[in-house]
Amino acid sequence: DAKTTQPPSMDCAEGRAANLPCNHSTISGNEYVYWYRQIHSQGPQYIIHGLKNNETNEMASLIITEDRKSSTLILPHATLRDTAVYYCIGHQGGKLIFGQGTELSVKP
């Protein structure tokens, strides 16, 4: 399982795009990158995952570099409800290895 590195905290203005980086230089070739977020005292919420192509869903976009050593989660129009801890996770199979995540604060 890849070790991931994220900045401990970030701020974003409401309505602006939030770009959350993640380094996963030890990721293996068939290991997907997953993003989850956790709002205080709730269970983690799945956001998006990808292997090597960029992905987009109703919540976010995921940009993975060509060498797959890093990725960026983009919340296109952040709202106050997006304030949470965001986890970038590499895994094979069902075991998710969480790091410390990035605490995103969306400010009015």
Place this chain on the structure above:
Amino acid sequence: ETGVTQSPTHLIKTRGQQVTLRCSSQSGHNTVSWYQQALGQGPQFIFQYYREEENGRGNFPPRFSGLQFPNYSSELNVNALELDDSALYLCASSSQRINTEAFFGQGTRLTVV
């Protein structure tokens, strides 16, 4: 709402006691994983159950044990509780198809006094 339900939501136990936490998986999911989240930390993988058998375990002692039932619901049992077992315990359900997402319940907050 993920369809994953955990009970109870909160629990207070005394050191040395035993506790059982329960999880109902999302419809169509046959795999349940358990995580422990201490205050201020990311969730730590305890173990996973698939088809009623343990299918992977993290760095937790044997006093952490589990069960999965034919309807894919699961229990986490912790014996000889220690103060450091105080944490949020999370259950996640998924299918065994490769690289699908896991859906988490809201967790059980266990306090050991």
